[in-house]
Amino acid sequence: MSIPLQSSPIMPRRLRAAALTLTAALLLAGCGGGSAPTTFDLTAPRDFGRVGASRATLVVQEPTTVQALDSDRVIVRDSSGALSFVGGAQWADRVPKLVQVRLIQTFENGGRVGSVARPGDRITPEAQLLTDIRSFNIDAASGTAVVEITAKLVGDRTGEVRRARLFTARVPAGAVDGPAAAQALDRALSQVLIEMVRWAR
Known part of the structure; x- marks a missing residue:
């Protein structure tokens, strides 16, 4: 014996509510849940003048760093050492x-070497510049932008380390927001890049 199915007035309302909820969720997902982050760039110093001519050829390798700094996020370090991101930047x-890229451009702006390039640019370098980014963040405890980069000049043929140095700069950051943090880190990096180019003689 079959029992006829009866429609329930409750089900359509539940289905409509579920459909509306799903639609709202999809719309939010499509919009990214908010406004897009503001993108900031770093600059290559130009106003430090020529620092001596040279015919040397130099290849600048991409810096190494820890995973946390190998990203496009603006990073803040608190007093405990914990890292977080500046929202919207x-x-x-x-x-x-x-x-x-900015290090290569700084060498070019200073007229320091005869030819400077990145790996794969089809030049025969006399030396390579190897760098490692130790810090590139806002220090929340002191309210400063901190940039620390180690550099090594290595003979291309011999692999001998000719010289090595740690470069450090700290610049007041003010409020920890996107524009202030990005500008302070850019100024700190500019100091480091100028010192590094003058050092690599």
Whole structure:
């Protein structure tokens, strides 16, 4: 014996509510849940003048760094050492890639070497510049932008380390927001890049 199915007035309302909820969720997902982050760039110093001519050829490798800094996020370090991101802010590219490009441009702006390039640019270098980014963040405890980069000049043929040095800069950051943090880190990096170019003689 079959029992005829009866429609329930409750089910359509539940289905409509579920459909509305799903639609709202999809709309929010499509919008990214908020506004897009503001993108900031780093600059290559130009106003430090020529620092001596040279015919040397130099290849600048992409800097190495820890995983936390190998990203496009603007990072804040608190007093306990914990890392967090500045909301609504990002760099134009990964930090190591941006630092490599701006370092090459700083060498060019200073007229320091005869030819400076990145790996794969089809030049025969006399030396390579190897760098490692130790810090590239806002220090929340002191309210400063901290940039620390180690550099090694290595003979291309011998692999011998000719010289090595740690470069450090700290710049007041003010409020820890996207524009203030990005500008302070850019100024700190500019100090480091100028010192590094003058050092690599």
